[in-house]
Amino acid sequence: MTLFQRSHCHPLLVVLLGLLLVSPAVAKELGEAPYRPGDYRVEDGKVDPNTYEGYLVYTRACMACHGPDGLGSSFAPSLIRAAERRGWAEFAGTVAAGRQVQPGQVMPSFADDPYVMRNIPYIFSYIRARGEGGLGRGRPRIIESMQEEADNVDSNDDE
Numbered sequence: 427m428t429l430f431q432r433s434h435c436h437p438l439l440v441v442l443l444g445l446l447l448v449s450p451a452v453a454k455e456l457g458e459a460p461y462r463p464g465d466y467r468v469e470d471g472k473v474d475p476n477t478y479e480g481y482l483v484y485t486r487a488c489m490a491c492h493g494p495d496g497l498g499s500s501f502a503p504s505l506i507r508a509a510e511r512r513g514w515a516e517f518a519g520t521v522a523a524g525r526q527v528q529p530g531q532v533m534p535s536f537a538d539d540p541y542v543m544r545n546i547p548y549i550f551s552y553i554r555a556r557g558e559g560g561l562g563r564g565r566p567r568i569i570e571s572m573q574e575e576a577d578n579v580d581s582n583d584d585e
Contacts, residue, residue: 463518466560467569468555476548476551477551479548480545480551481565483541487541494563496557
């Protein structure tokens with residue numbers, strides 16, 4: 427049995443993460459499409475603000491083990507392949523609860539890191555954008571038409 431399977435927080439985590447996302451009903455009232463984990467937009471190698479945030483969180487929390495492009499390393503698997511095989515719920519559960527990959531090789535839990543926890547949907551979007559080929563290697567830039575929206579979100583976070 428893996429650490430992931432023994433975790434008691436996985437179902438609760440998925441519910442809590444779902445509450446952080448804009449519900450379809452609220453999005454409809456606001457006149458926008460609901461954001462779902464894994465959604466991303468890439469134009470000329472540039473990304474939407476959520477996917478860019480996913481890149482930032484990935485580089486802070488994941489890159490040291492999973493490599494600069496999500497392709498894995500000598501001791502951690504490719505997150506791109508993991509996201510394709512496992513999907514959103516298992517990806518989020520693994521980040522939160524950790525996972526024993528094989529004896530002596532364990533992915534740690536990030537449940538105590540609020541920065542990572544609130545950004546798991548965006549990490550997943552970044553990984554999906556990398557895996558589906560729309561986003562190349564290295565630090566992406568934000569799509570110009572979406573930059574003002576990103577700046578407004580950043581200024582609201584400071585209040």
